[in-house]
Amino acid sequence: MVNNKWINAGYACEPVDENIDLVAEIKRLVKQKNAVIMAHYYVDGAVQDVADFIGDSLALAQQAAKTDARIIVLCGVHFMGETAAILCPDKKVLVPDLNATCSLAESCPADKFAEFVKSHSGHTVVSYVNTTAATKSVTDVVVTSSNARQIVESLPEDTPIIFGPDQNLGSYINSITGRNMLLWPGACHVHARFSVEKILQLKAQHPDAKILVHPECKGPVVKLADKVGSTAALLKFAIADTAQEFIVATESGILHEMQKSAPDKTFIPAPPDDSTCACNECEYMKLVTLRKLYLCLKYEWPVVTVPADVAALAIRPINKMLDISSQLGL
Numbered sequence: 001m002v003n004n005k006w007i008n009a010g011y012a013c014e015p016v017d018e019n020i021d022l023v024a025e026i027k028r029l030v031k032q033k034n035a036v037i038m039a040h041y042y043v044d045g046a047v048q049d050v051a052d053f054i055g056d057s058l059a060l061a062q063q064a065a066k067t068d069a070r071i072i073v074l075c076g077v078h079f080m081g082e083t084a085a086i087l088c089p090d091k092k093v094l095v096p097d098l099n100a101t102c103s104l105a106e107s108c109p110a111d112k113f114a115e116f117v118k119s120h121s122g123h124t125v126v127s128y129v130n131t132t133a134a135t136k137s138v139t140d141v142v143v144t145s146s147n148a149r150q151i152v153e154s155l156p157e158d159t160p161i162i163f164g165p166d167q168n169l170g171s172y173i174n175s176i177t178g179r180n181m182l183l184w185p186g187a188c189h190v191h192a193r194f195s196v197e198k199i200l201q202l203k204a205q206h207p208d209a210k211i212l213v214h215p216e217c218k219g220p221v222v223k224l225a226d227k228v229g230s231t232a233a234l235l236k237f238a239i240a241d242t243a244q245e246f247i248v249a250t251e252s253g254i255l256h257e258m259q260k261s262a263p264d265k266t267f268i269p270a271p272p273d274d275s276t277c278a279c280n281e282c283e284y285m286k287l288v289t290l291r292k293l294y295l296c297l298k299y300e301w302p303v304v305t306v307p308a309d310v311a312a313l314a315i316r317p318i319n320k321m322l323d324i325s326s327q328l329g330l
Contacts, residue, residue, distance in 0.1 A: 034070040077105075082306050244264075252279035
């Protein structure tokens with residue numbers, strides 16, 4: 001877990017005038033400071049609306065690599081800020097809340113993963129982008145849910161592969177590529193909560209709805225899908241498809257952009273299996289608020305830093321991912 005001592009210090013305790021126009025002030029500060037706001041689809045809709053760029057993990061990394069802004073504000077979870085900091089060592093990278101960690105990244109401690117890799121010598125190590133910089137540093141190539149299949153398929157068929165940390169995504173990639181990758185036993189706490197039963201209940205209520213599923217979900221849930229894909233792929237499918245209703249089994253923040261992009265369609269969030277609430281949210285993504293974004297820009301803090309020795313190792317698999325994605329037109 002990221003150290004949270006900063007929460008009780010400095011600007012985080014500063015009251016913000018309730019009459020202030022946060023959106024206008026954020027836009028003013030962005031222009032004044034030559035900053036760019038990048039937001040993931042899972043953060044609060046109000047934060048997405050003020051962002052200069054919205055995307056999934058692959059798109060955020062690609063955008064960070066080419067921006068000419070002085071400051072990057074990464075509205076997402078901590079590993080996304082680390083990725084931007086590694087790719088842009090000459091930029092100041094900020095995140096509105098350092099406590100916005102990732103259960104999947106936390107499920108794969110770098111030291112334990114390094115031991116696992118060492119005990120299986122001769123394997124090519126493919127790590128999901130949802131990992132810490134330290135975990136990436138013992139990786140051969142990074143992947144996202146947008147490009148995992150294509151990057152795995154770009155490796156020779158007889159290549160032994162370790163895939164970590166998402167065992168659900170890894171199992172899905174194995175099933176559609178015929179590979180037999182060795183999987184690290186990690187999972188996203190949000191996507192792991194979806195259940196077949198709850199989704200089938202929704203389907204019974206909305207028989208014409210198509211089911212959209214993120215590949216981080218468990219295998220039985222994935223099998224229900226009309227479309228399996230990353231957040232960006234699910235969004236693209238929902239916009240283009242002729243169906244008017246969709247049951248969405250991924251973090252509910254994506255529904256904001258779906259509804260904006262296809263206002264005439266109905267998007268129904270699949271609920272978690274352990275609750276009566278109507279949607280499945282990542283509490284870490286929801287830590288990012290307009291108030292924190294404003295204060296983050298105002299004080300240019302907290303800054304995401306990655307030790308130079310770790311960054312030097314972690315940038316290689318990230319660049320390899322970006323290079324392969326570019327070659328494949330992803």
